[in-house]
Amino acid sequence: MKFYKYQGTGNDFVMIDNRLGEWDDLSIENIQKLCDRRFGIGADGLIKINSAKGVDFEVDYYNSDGSKSFCGNGARCSVAFAHFLDMIEDKTTFTAIDGIHEAEIKNGIVKLKMGNVHNINTDGNDFVLNTGSPHYVKYVEMLNNYNVYKIGNEIRNSETYKKEGINVNFVEKLSDKELFVRTYERGVEDETYSCGTGVTAAALTFMKNNNQKFVEIKVMGGQLKVYAEKDGEGFKNIWLEGPAVQVFKGDINLDKA
Numbered sequence: 001m002k003f004y005k006y007q008g009t010g011n012d013f014v015m016i017d018n019r020l021g022e023w024d025d026l027s028i029e030n031i032q033k034l035c036d037r038r039f040g041i042g043a044d045g046l047i048k049i050n051s052a053k054g055v056d057f058e059v060d061y062y063n064s065d066g067s068k069s070f071c072g073n074g075a076r077c078s079v080a081f082a083h084f085l086d087m088i089e090d091k092t093t094f095t096a097i098d099g100i101h102e103a104e105i106k107n108g109i110v111k112l113k114m115g116n117v118h119n120i121n122t123d124g125n126d127f128v129l130n131t132g133s134p135h136y137v138k139y140v141e142m143l144n145n146y147n148v149y150k151i152g153n154e155i156r157n158s159e160t161y162k163k164e165g166i167n168v169n170f171v172e173k174l175s176d177k178e179l180f181v182r183t184y185e186r187g188v189e190d191e192t193y194s195c196g197t198g199v200t201a202a203a204l205t206f207m208k209n210n211n212q213k214f215v216e217i218k219v220m221g222g223q224l225k226v227y228a229e230k231d232g233e234g235f236k237n238i239w240l241e242g243p244a245v246q247v248f249k250g251d252i253n254l255d256k257a
Ligand SMILES: N[C@H](CCC[C@H](N)C(=O)O)C(=O)O
Pocket: 011, 044, 063, 068, 069, 070, 071, 072, 073, 074, 133, 134, 167, 185, 186, 187, 188, 194, 195, 196, 197, 198
């Protein structure tokens, strides 16, 4: 199997050009093996780029445990991959598990339009919302020293959330214009260096209390930007912007993975 390895602010993916459907039957066990950081290629997730009617392509995302979801950073990397394959120029429309997305790419920076968010719920002093995947958002102090794995794992597996699972984001306000976000990701079952839908969720919980339309987000793997407009209790015209990089390419014999 020919693969490409991409990363978006440290959230990393095995990327496969599946436009001919050669890997439609890729098993969950094989996806887990390919994502394994000791016995496989190693990644937070695997993405198949499929052909799709009426749009440029389909982004078919799997977490490293084989579960499916929408992935913001993965979608951004998919746009960079499609551009690399000369499937698109600087603008695209594609489909994913949560619906149709527009995106733009310029000099390796991908700007992805996220789905609208109709409401932000609360759980105690914390927030719960869906930005294409489900997110829990908790504001904390001194995030650098915070036990993201322990607390994130506890919330993700709590009575309320354990059935469907939820991504758990910890947020520290650095200034009126910048947040620091660390995320425990469902389906990876660990902290990742960046979570696109997660930083979007964090940004919206921040913007709901002020009139900003832009937030800079520091993540473990770099910097992301989120733009959004208030729309009643929710937000519309939400964009996630940041780098997407092809790290290497290769061939792997699935039988031996
Ligand atoms: N683990 C997430 C999907 C990937 C989200 C994250 N990698 C992103 O960039 O949005 C979930 O199961 O909902």
